[in-house]
């Protein structure tokens with residue numbers, strides 16, 4: 001098992017933004033068997049720089065869970081023996097102490113279960129919430145659960161799932177080698193990295209490539225902001241959020257043609273876009289020093305004429 | 306009178322979140338005689354750590370004032386002779402230069418009056434606004450005035466009143482003894498403490514005990530964010546804001562099922578909650594390092610089955 | 611031409627908030643010839659302190675552009691030979707790579723053109739977006755384009771146009787002489803100055819004088835927040851935003867009687883005010899240390915009885 005952990009040392013934690021569950025196409029409630037595996041992995045935060053991540057499922061953000069209002073989640077959370085730390089999970093979609101965190105705290109080698117009903121729609125963060133939760137989230141332990149309203153969501157051509165969070169390391173950004181965690185910087189809310197999907201510019205032409213749509217398409221972007229401390233100012237350069245739901249609060253009235261939306265740490269955002277012209281859209285936190293100097297950006301390329 | 310000030314040195318400034326005026330049950334305008342007494346008191350910010358607070362009424366947040374749209378406030382502000390500094394009060398509910406601050410600036414030993422009509426509904430901060438207002442607010446001088454709409458507010462089972470603000474001290478958090486004020490840290494917006502009701506974890510099981518409701522109840526939470534500089538990201542762990550009004554703007558459309566809401570310094574928030582299951586809800590600023598390392602949290606315990 | 615640049619050394623960059631285009635009074639689309647001239651100018655950021663600004667048109671914020679949904683903007687951008695740096699412009703009102711930035715990057719001595727149709731209404735920032743865009747924006751390169759909805763905006767008595775941004779200098783605020791730019795402070799998001807219209811307290815009684823209305827008037831305030839990093843918490847001291855549109859998203863439902871509104875870097879705000887009593891309103895970022903210690907404020911004086 002140590003071999004597996006070592007094998008991960010050179011991998012990327014960046015979750016594929018298109019690897020998400022299908023839209024709900026049901027009018028009956030359902031019970032979902034969901035498994036979250038806590039994975040402590042060392043990976044590159046940018047080329048030549050490694051960091052000890054903690055994750056759900058080895059990815060940042062953790063797997064997107066997709067249910068319908070009234071569905072039941074039958075969760076299994078595993079903390080494999082190869083890990084070093086206790087973990088748990090707090091769902092903002094769950095009524096109950098700690099959003100489930102109290103019931104799910106487990107040491108390495110343990111398994112726990114949590115069963116809850118999704119009683120209100122919206123897109124919600126889930127995250128590790130042990131006593132040092134800010135450290136665990138900054139290390140990568142957050143994801144999103146989408147609770148679709150009973151009537152579902154309007155059809156779009158593409159959906160993308162992204163997670164912003166910030167990392168506090170003990171070296172200057174870009175300094176080659178292994179970066180440890182800087183707890184004083186976290187207390188001061190002065191991050192070294194601000195990232196989409198846990199890695200510098202992961203989904204851009206210079207790295208794993210941009211996300212792709214065709215001219216004339218529509219897309220829906222789900223953002224979860226892990227934080228632990230920093231608010232995103234989420235903007236699509238060269239485009240606009242035609243319709244958007246602050247806080248992922250899908251039952252609220254949408255805001256129309258929004259340029260830049262604050263997304264709090266521990267919150268979500270849903271935005272719909274159109275692509276009337278061929279272009280490369282850059283998704284950014286419009287606190288632009290985070291884009292220029294801290295690694296924050298993803299791209300959507302609209303191809304065709 | 307000095308004896309009274311000294312007697313307060315070991316007291317807590319944390320206002321009781323349930324000690325608030327009754328909902329309005331009237332359809333006629335009224336004039337309210339309101340008295341605010343500026344109190345400079347030394348008290349514990351956490352166990353073993355004292356701080357020189359400035360307050361309205363010896364409490365943080367200051368007394369909640371509750372009126373109906375169209376009512377008149379006939380305010381008396383007193384700055385007792387035992388104080389050392391000038392004070393005044395700026396009501397965000399008041400049209401007029403400084404929201405009344407210009408008319409109410411008084412030296413120790415002075416009394417002033419201000420009469421104004423509450424012309425628009427909502428929950429609004431009031432705060433000291435002398436030239437060094439950021440220092441006075443960080444020391445505790447802020448509270449909330451609720452201007453109910455003419456038709457009143459829907460009935461709920463419980464109402465709670467909380468105030469978030471941040472304190473800049475010249476020692477590390479938790480360092481035993483007396484902490485002075487750090488003006489450079491305030492300019493840098495790097496607080497030592499981020500608090501609900503002026504004291505570390507004041508309304509939690511480890512301190513004065515949690516707030517209490519019964520399973521099946523509804524509750525309304527009023528938050529005033531004093532700042533002076535820091536935005537709250539207000540989240541009920543293990544619950545959700547079923548209905549909420551950003552900025553305390555009660556005439557705006559409510560947002561539905563909001564997980565985390567930014568509340569700016571110098572602003573308010575109104576959130577309604579349900580308690581379908583027994584649990585302990587933790588009210589936090591979801592910039593979680595403020596919870597883990599700076600003293601920010603309150604609890605609501607829903608008892609029963 | 612160097613003479614012209616030197617002649618500007620003692621000028622102010624603070625744009626006149628009343629010097630804005632007339633409301634749209636048309637029901638047919640139109641093409642606008644718009645010219646933006648990039649100007650690198652040295653000017654006073656406060657009395658006795660100079661700073662090397664980069665601007666559009668020599669002013670902060672840059673000229674307000676006003677069009678109707680469906681209109682075409684035929685833009686010419688000039689980078690005069692006397693400048694030292696490349697520049698471009700990103701319009702948040704424009705579909706296309708970089709919001710036009712890719713197509714408009716020009717070296718000193720060059721001219722470029724961009725033609726685009728304003729396809730969605732709202733008030734939107736435009737800003738320089740070269741690779742070091744945070745530096746260029748902090749130096750002053752941002753402004754606003756208002757795209758009125760087809761039906762226009764309700765009539766008000768006065769309109770004002772303001773821009774907030776923050777500047778990172780290598781000396782303490784107020785230290786006499788010339789201040790250079792501090793790139794480390796920008797990365798740390800720790801500004802020296804937070805300003806309305808690029809200069810300390812530019813539109814207040816102590817400087818160029820307050821803005822003026824009469825008692826009983828209505829006014830509309832347009833704010834563009836350049837950042838590059840800092841969120842405004844926009845509050846009218848002694849007044850309230852009777853109606854307001856977060857993000858400048860004019861097609862969204864307005865919020866009613868808002869005290870303080872977060873305005874993200876790279877975003878806008880539209881607020882309407884009433885002046886039922888004579889007073890001086892102070893427009894501030896309610897992160898009050900920015901008002902007390904960093905130069906942020908403008909005044910509106912309502913005269914008459």
Ligand SMILES: [Cu+2]
Nearest residue numbers: 087128136141
């Ligand atoms: Cu964890």
Ligand SMILES: [Cu+2]
Nearest residue numbers: 090127266591
């Ligand atoms: Cu949480």
Ligand SMILES: [Cu+2]
Nearest residue numbers: 392433441446
């Ligand atoms: Cu005061």
Ligand SMILES: [Cu+2]
Nearest residue numbers: 395432571896
């Ligand atoms: Cu105020």
Ligand SMILES: [Cu+2]
Nearest residue numbers: 697738746751
């Ligand atoms: Cu530029």
Ligand SMILES: [Cu+2]
Nearest residue numbers: 286700737876
């Ligand atoms: Cu931009």
Ligand code: NA
Nearest residue numbers: 188189190495
């Ligand atoms: Na900081």
Ligand code: NA
Nearest residue numbers: 242274729730
């Ligand atoms: Na559109």
Ligand code: NA
Nearest residue numbers: 493494495800
């Ligand atoms: Na700071």
Ligand code: NA
Nearest residue numbers: 119120547579
């Ligand atoms: Na509900």
Ligand code: NA
Nearest residue numbers: 190798799800
């Ligand atoms: Na900082």
Ligand code: NA
Nearest residue numbers: 424425852884
């Ligand atoms: Na009004």
Ligand SMILES: [Zn+2]
Nearest residue numbers: 086087128136
């Ligand atoms: Zn963990």
Ligand SMILES: [Zn+2]
Nearest residue numbers: 157213214217
């Ligand atoms: Zn497609």
Ligand SMILES: [Zn+2]
Nearest residue numbers: 237238700709
């Ligand atoms: Zn843009």
Ligand SMILES: [Zn+2]
Nearest residue numbers: 391392433441
């Ligand atoms: Zn005072």
